[in-house]
Amino acid sequence: MVDHSSPPRPPLSTASLIARLAGIGAVVAVMAGAFAYVNGSLDPQRLRPKTLVDALETNNGVHPGFRRNHAKGVCVAGYFESSAEARVYSRAEVFSAARTPLIGRFALPSGNPYAPDSSVPIRSFAVQFSLANGQQWRTGMNSMPVFPVGTPEAFYQMLKAGAPDPATGKPNPANMSAFFAAHPEAAPFLAWVKTARPSASYATETYNGINAFYLVSAEGKRQAVRWGVVPQIQDAAGETAPAGADFLEKDLVQRLASGPLRWQLNMTLANPGEPLEDASKPWSGEHKVLNAGTLVLQSSQPQADGDCRDINFDPLILPSGIEASNDPLLAARSAAYASSYLRRAGEVSPLHTAPAESKP
Incomplete structure (x- = not known):
C-alpha cells in the first residue's frame, strides 16, 4: 500500500487535550449520527431515536430546517469510475458499470450550522451512488479512523458527558x-485526537467508512471489508486551517472551478478473526486493499437548495452485492437519521426551505 498519511504533527499538551475533549462530546455526537435501535418502538430500557436526537438538540441547540447532525455542509455531484478489482468480490452493479452518477455532501461534524470551520478537526463526506438498475448505495464517511465507542448505549453516555453545564453553558x-476513564475502548480514538488538526480543505482529506460491511459475490461468497476514500491531492507540509468561519466551502468552489477532484475508493479486506461489530477497534497488521475505483467530483451547490438537501444518507441503503454487518451502530444510525429528517422536514429556517419529500 502507498502511504497517504500527512506529515507527523506535534502532540497536544495534556491541558490542550482535556480542553478539546470537553468540547468534543457534541462533535462526536454528530460524526456518525445519533444512535438508537432500528424501529424506534422498543422496550423502555433501550434507547430510542427521539432520545438521541433530543440529546443532540440539548448539546447543539435547535436550528430549524437544518440536520441535527452535520448541519453545516455543501452539496457536490459527479460520478464513480469503477476498476476491475472489486468485481470478483461483489456483484453490485456499481463495481461493474464503467460510470455511476453520484451526489455527495461534505460537512462539519456539528449540529450547529454556524460553527467556524476551524472549530473541529473532523470533516465528513456522505455519498449516494445511483445505479442504472434503480438501486442505490449510500455511505457516510469521516476523517477519523475509528469511532470512540462500540455501542449505542456507550455513545449516549458520551453524549450526556458532553452536554453543556447549565451554569456555564459549556461542557464540564x-x-x-x-467518561473516557470508564471507557478504555476509546484509546485508539483518543490517540488520533491528540494529533488531529483541522484540514485546510475538504479536498485533501481521507474519509473512512469506519463500520464493517460485506461484499457479496455473484456466487454468494461474503467478504468483510471496511472502506474509505483517499484524495489525489493533499495539504502542503505544515499547512493548517486558515482563520475564519467559512473557508471550506469557498475553497471547494475555487478548486472545482479549476477542474474535477478525485478520490480513490479503497476496500480493506478483513483478516480472519477481525472485529466486525465494533467500530472502536482498529484493524491492525497487513491487509489486502482493493482499489475499487475513483470518485470524481465535478461541481458543487449550496446545501440550501442543492441536490443533496433532501437526501437522508442512511448507511443501510445498500445495493445487491453489499450487505451490512451486525455492528449495532449501523442499525442505530439508520433510525436516528430518519428521526432527524422528520424533524427538519416540517421546519423552515431563514436559509432553508423545508424539504419537499425524502428521496428513497
Whole structure:
C-alpha cells in the first residue's frame, strides 16, 4: 500500500487535550449520527431515536430546517469510475458499470450550522451512488479512523458527558474525562485526537467508512471489508486551517472551478478473526486493499437548495452485492437519521426551505 498519511504533527499538551475533549462530546455526537435501535418502538430500557436526537438538540441547540447532525455542509455531484478489482468480490452493479452518477455532501461534524470551520478537526463526506438498475448505495464517511465507542448505549453516555453545564453553558471537562476513564475502548480514538488538526480543505482529506460491511459475490461468497476514500491531492507540509468561519466551502468552489477532484475508493479486506461489530477497534497488521475505483467530483451547490438537501444518507441503503454487518451502530444510525429528517422536514429556517419529500 502507498502511504497517504500527512506529515507527523506535534502532540497536544495534556491541558490542550482535556480542553478539546470537553468540547468534543457534541462533535462526536454528530460524526456518525445519533444512535438508537432500528424501529424506534422498543422496550423502555433501550434507547430510542427521539432520545438521541433530543440529546443532540440539548448539546447543539435547535436550528430549524437544518440536520441535527452535520448541519453545516455543501452539496457536490459527479460520478464513480469503477476498476476491475472489486468485481470478483461483489456483484453490485456499481463495481461493474464503467460510470455511476453520484451526489455527495461534505460537512462539519456539528449540529450547529454556524460553527467556524476551524472549530473541529473532523470533516465528513456522505455519498449516494445511483445505479442504472434503480438501486442505490449510500455511505457516510469521516476523517477519523475509528469511532470512540462500540455501542449505542456507550455513545449516549458520551453524549450526556458532553452536554453543556447549565451554569456555564459549556461542557464540564471533568465529565468528559470521567467518561473516557470508564471507557478504555476509546484509546485508539483518543490517540488520533491528540494529533488531529483541522484540514485546510475538504479536498485533501481521507474519509473512512469506519463500520464493517460485506461484499457479496455473484456466487454468494461474503467478504468483510471496511472502506474509505483517499484524495489525489493533499495539504502542503505544515499547512493548517486558515482563520475564519467559512473557508471550506469557498475553497471547494475555487478548486472545482479549476477542474474535477478525485478520490480513490479503497476496500480493506478483513483478516480472519477481525472485529466486525465494533467500530472502536482498529484493524491492525497487513491487509489486502482493493482499489475499487475513483470518485470524481465535478461541481458543487449550496446545501440550501442543492441536490443533496433532501437526501437522508442512511448507511443501510445498500445495493445487491453489499450487505451490512451486525455492528449495532449501523442499525442505530439508520433510525436516528430518519428521526432527524422528520424533524427538519416540517421546519423552515431563514436559509432553508423545508424539504419537499425524502428521496428513497
